[in-house]
Amino acid sequence: QSALTQPASVSGSPGQSITISCTGTSSDVGGYNFVSWYQQHPGKAPKLMIYDVTRRPSGISNRFSGSKSGDTASLTISGLQAEDEADYYCTSYTSSRTWVFGGGTRLTVL
Amino acid sequence: EVQLVESGGGLVKPGGSLRLSCAASGFSFNNAWMNWVRQAPGKGLEWVGRIKGMSGGGITDYAAPVKSRFTISSDDSKTTLYLQMNSLKTEDTAVYYCTTDLRGSPGDYWGQGTLVTVSS
Secondary structure (H helix, E strand, C coil): CCCEECCCEEEECCCCCEEEEEECCCCCCCCCCCEEEEEECCCCCCEEEEECCCECCCCCCCCEEEEEECCEEEEEECCCCHHHCEEEEEEEECCCCCEEEECCEEEEEC | CCEEEEECCEEECCCCCEEEEEEEECCCHHHCEEEEEEECCCCCEEEEEEEECHHHCCCEEECCCCCCCEEEEEECCCCEEEEEECCCCHHHCEEEEEEEECCCCCCCCECCCEEEEECC
């Protein structure tokens, strides 16, 4: 199972919106609504930000939103803040009964 | 409150074995999917495998790179998850995280991670 494809890096200024893409295949992203997104700050464990493509766990800001079209899922962060600077990972369930992660995207807040 | 505490990491030679443990609390362990996810130094996340609580049949699934070398098990009476790692390779060097899957995500909650270093 190949890793999902994410851009290596994205950047934005405070207050702006950014979108991170996560591209898979019909055997993972395109075939299931089990796509999640995680935020990871340096030296910390990842934190769940979005699950089931669009759902936010309790306590996660509504500035974070998820969507999916075909084999590509996306995470959008609006009203960018300095604290959003981190690595972001997507993951999807697959037809092999496994989970596959994306390679990760480093978000820089300018 | 969900708590996951991993232990058992350390330095091991190539070809050696190691067993990781994850003490869990704060949720219904015997009916939950539990995962191991690893992260090599400076690299991204990699799903290792999962197990369904014994009440759910103790089903296991593994990622291709570890299948036949790693075994996931759990003890419902101790609410503890295990990862038995055999025939370790240098590329298995990583921080290993124990995670819950309570709502269709392989990482609702994460432990603090335990570092496994495979080196001669």
